[in-house]
Amino acid sequence: LIVEHNRTSHPQTLHPYLTLSTAAISSIMSSEAFTLFASPDTDVWKKPPSHNVYSAPTKAVPTKSLSQFKSAKITFSADWSEQYDQGGLILTFDSLSGRERRWIKTGLEYYNGTQQISTVSCHSWADWSIVPLTAFEDTKTITVLVEKVHDDLGLGLWIYYVKQDGTKEPLREVCWVYGDDDASGTDWNLTVGALAARPAKDAKSDLEVQFKDFDVQWE
Known part of the structure; x- marks a missing residue:
């Protein structure tokens, strides 16, 4: 099962997702392709003093606890042409205690005529980092990965561009x-989705952004 939040008029088909069990899901993945259509004036962005928009179409797996x-x-791939065209992953964090929504999106963004690998992290406000796709390789098909990492200094999320040969x-x-x-993450629900x-x-x-190999792993 996946959940679509699509603000366009295009019909879309839900593809079956494979789960290890219905009681305790540890993996949700599919090799089935799907497409998202993003209308003009759609975005996920938050900038002071008051700009706050979350209007982009997404296709998400069922929400679970951040702790898991x-x-x-x-x-994914697309024919990028307009300033700020974008596609990739979005992680949306909603608090059980009523704190303001947070989110992270990563993928490709078309900026000043160049394909950029992009990450935006929004705690109170959004910040944005980009690196040209050509710094990694010349390809139309993009893969990004977000992983929970616990190292000697603590806990965080690492975001990677995955090259065609599998190098992170x-x-x-x-x-x-x-x-x-709440270092455990139990106060937050997490929704993981594809974004255009x-x-x-x-x-x-x-x-029009084409997606495939959408794989979400839970503990």
Whole structure:
């Protein structure tokens, strides 16, 4: 089962996801391809003093506790053409105690005519980092990976670009996820999904992003 949040008029087909059990899911994955269509003026972005939008279409696996998250990986491609066209993974954190929503998105973003591997991390406000895709390889098919990592200094999420040969290239470490007063993550529900967005308001058509090999692992 996956959940679609699609704000466009395009019909889409849900593909079956394989789970180890219905009582205690430890893996949700599928090699089936699916497509998201993002209309113009869709985005996930938060910038002071007051801009806060979460309007991009997504396709997500069932929500679970952040404490159970292990990793998420997805492969995707598109014909990028408009400024800020984007696709990839989005992790959305919703608090059980009423704190403000947080999120992380990572994938490809088309910026100033260049395909950029992009990560945006939003705690109170969003911050953004990019590196040209050509710094890693010349390819149309993109794979990104988010992993929970516990090292000698503590706990965080590592975000990687995965090359065609399987090599993991580190993009960013995000440490606030297990911070505050709840290092266990039990106060937060996590929704992991595929994302497509076309922020350009004057674009004449939708962005079409093809996804495959969507794999989410839980402890």
